[in-house]
Amino acid sequence: MDRNALAIRIRDAGFRATKPRLLLLSHLYKSKSPQSIAEIAAALKTSVNQVTVYRIVDTFKKAGLVRELDLRQGRPRYELADLNHHHHVICVKCGRIEKFTGCESKRITQKALTQTKGFGQITSHSLEFFGLCNSCIKRGHHIPVS
Secondary structure, eight states: OOHHHHHHHHHHTTOOOOHHHHHHHHHHHHOSSOBOHHHHHHHTTTTOOHHHHHHHHHHHHHHTSEEEEOOSSSSOEEEEOOSSOOEEEEETTTOOEEEEOOOOHHHHHHHHHHHOSSOSOOOOOOOEEEEOOHHHHHTTOOOOOO
């Protein structure tokens, strides 16, 4: 996605496409995995300070441009909210994160709605898997399956 397309996304969300906002969104677009506020700030260190990063991320999250993830790593991580629906597999030893596609959210949503009495609509979902990557298994790490 080029700078113009990112600027359009920012404007469509109701914001001015300032340099810090463009840099942040561009960084998330190029990132291979979700980023913490500290990682984003470190990547943009010469242009945007950590407080500004936090404010922009919070604003973009509320506007639906950025998605917050809890990957059980002690701090939230963020990624560009895009049209390519995906989820993550996270190694609980080394923190490796990989994306995967193909969840059956419509089927699961219907099942959830039939099993609950107090809900009539589901508007979003989060699905993450946790385990051991092949490298950690080769190093002899094992975790009991729960």
